[in-house]
Amino acid sequence: MQSQPTPEQRNATSTMHSTPMEAGRQRQGRLWSNLKEVCDLLHIPAAVSINSEELLFQHVQFKTGQRVHTIGQAFDTLYIVNSGFLKTVLIDEFGNEQVLSFPMKGDMLGVDGIHTRHYASEAVALSDCDLILLPFKKLTALGRVHMELENLMYGVMSRELVREQAMIGMLGALSAEARVARFLVSLADRFAAMGYSSKLFNLRMTRHEIGSYLGLTLETVSRTLSAFNEIGLITVDQRTIGIKDPEALKTLRRLPPSRSRTKAAGAKQKAELDAAGDDQVLATA
Amino acid sequence: MQSQPTPEQRNATSTMHSTPMEAGRQRQGRLWSNLKEVCDLLHIPAAVSINSEELLFQHVQFKTGQRVHTIGQAFDTLYIVNSGFLKTVLIDEFGNEQVLSFPMKGDMLGVDGIHTRHYASEAVALSDCDLILLPFKKLTALGRVHMELENLMYGVMSRELVREQAMIGMLGALSAEARVARFLVSLADRFAAMGYSSKLFNLRMTRHEIGSYLGLTLETVSRTLSAFNEIGLITVDQRTIGIKDPEALKTLRRLPPSRSRTKAAGAKQKAELDAAGDDQVLATA
DNA sequence: CGCGAGATTGACTCGGGTCAATAGTAGTGG
DNA sequence: CCACTACTATTGACCCGAGTCAATCTCGCG
Secondary structure: OOOOOOOOHHHHHHOOOHHHHHOOOOOOOOOOHHHHHHHHHOOOOOOOOOOOOOEEEEEEOOOOEEEEEEEOOHHHHHHEEOOOEEEEEEOOOOOOOEEEEEEOOEEEEEEEEOOOEOOOOEEEEEOEEEEEEHHHHHHHHHHHOHHHHHHHHHHHHHHHHHHHHHHHHHHHHOHHHHHHHHHHHHHHHHEEEEEEEEOEEOOOOOHHHHHHHHHOOOOHHHHHHHHHHHOOOOOEEEOEEOOHHHHHHHHHHOOOOOHHHOOOHHHHHHHHHHHHOOOOOOOOO | OOOOHHHHHHHHHHHHOOEEEEEEOOOOOEEEEEEHHHHHHHOOOOOOOOOOOOOOEEEEOOOOOOOOEEOEEEEOOEEEEEOOOOEEEEOOOOOEEEEEEOOOOOOOOOOOOOOEEOOOOOEOOOOEEEEEEEEEHHHHOOOOHHHHHHHHHHHHHHHHHHHHHHHHHHHHHHOHHHHHHHHHHHHHHHHHHOOOOOEEEEEEOHHHHHHHOOOHHHHHHHHHHHHHHOOOOEEEOOOOOEOOOOHHHHHHHOOOOOOOOOOOHHHHHHHHHHHHOOOOOOOOO
């Protein structure tokens, strides 16, 4: 039940007891989803012409650290994140990881495998995850019957393309501080879109992974977060991040003349923050 | 606007005189292409079940400096480059250009517009160009009839996605020299794929544009090219580049990406990485 | 022929990478 | 419960790669 949720296990579970009116769908374990649910998850308007319950998509669970797919593995299915957090990485010729994205609820995985029929990246669960399987064959076959599926696919792929373009722009043009700032804002927005707090959240990834994602070292990420903390833009406690000034983060290009940042200024900021909320900032005086 | 052939012109042209074997296609100006030609151009195996000559795609010519589409413009058509060279750019909040790609023969433009129905980037001709128009509506409509069209689209979009992933990896992990080196190799390969010489070619873009594309300044690009020239890897004369040692360019690096020390592969690689760190410019795998 | 855009090269600066020491945190087992 | 270990995060000191500023050179074009 734990180490590897294989298709066999899922069949065993789902066929174990099938409630007739549920048409084979296992509700409580969230083992199946219909097209409507998939579209909702992707934030794509599903001009619902289909409620056919035979059009169900299987769920699979992955535990922290498990790999959803690896580079070079034969491609046959796409995944949609129903819950949990992951990272996708490229491995260079020396075995070094390059983080490409941090997929979470509503994001699609595996699209890079379509072209060569082999996944071009590796997806790893950063927390326990629940993913929906979209067998690509099935998808394209259904695409000809239900044209919203087709548009869904185009939309998702195009969206992903735009996201990567923005990423390239960021890596090419922004300073370390601006990258970290935008990363935090982006995370906050995504949490907000998922219904979580955009003001206080936990990072699911290490500094190292953030650094890889942003083209920086973990030290620079750590230092930058500390600097933001001193200035009062955020609060940092390990992986707990509090967003204090989203506007400033959004428009930040460069940090104010860094040399003049004295201890006194830092202490002042710290005091304000402590007054504002009950948080333990450990920036020792 | 400029000389943009309209759909009416197409109908006029195609019905004007129909040479039986040409089936209404205007040869001399390369004004039309059928699906087979489009697939060939994209290097996608067209399991040819269609030779229907009513399935023709219009060409459009753009002159150097002209914009094919701009950011925010309503999306309705994709483009395939039949000849010529272009750049696609993002414009940031201060009007600065960020070059995203240098499309040439066989590349597709406009895919980033599908998601929001507005182009997310701007495409500019760096030379006189001949593009094939693929009206998106028409394309999706045909996709349901001829499923190879569908696969074509998925394939092209996925390919583009993989390309951008590689770009992100490069920007995130490689030194200036390695980026320039790989850029040259990539250009050489693409020229080779088009039937041109991969040993001697002309850059269609300025140092500034190359720098923007690679996340560097034009001075760094210029200096790096000069350095490669001195070392004998290439010859440089303004925009004329001669590739002398493609292998060296391909494997050239600098900073061992100490950023990512992967647990599994990391230990194995440590010695090599450290050794590589003492290397100067050249490194052989 | 002169003008302006592009390219090259040098001198200087500094952002961020590297190396290293320390400390906080989580998981494991006694 | 604590001790032990491995991982993660924070911080400081140092320095090098690449950005910035600026002068000069080349070339294409009206």
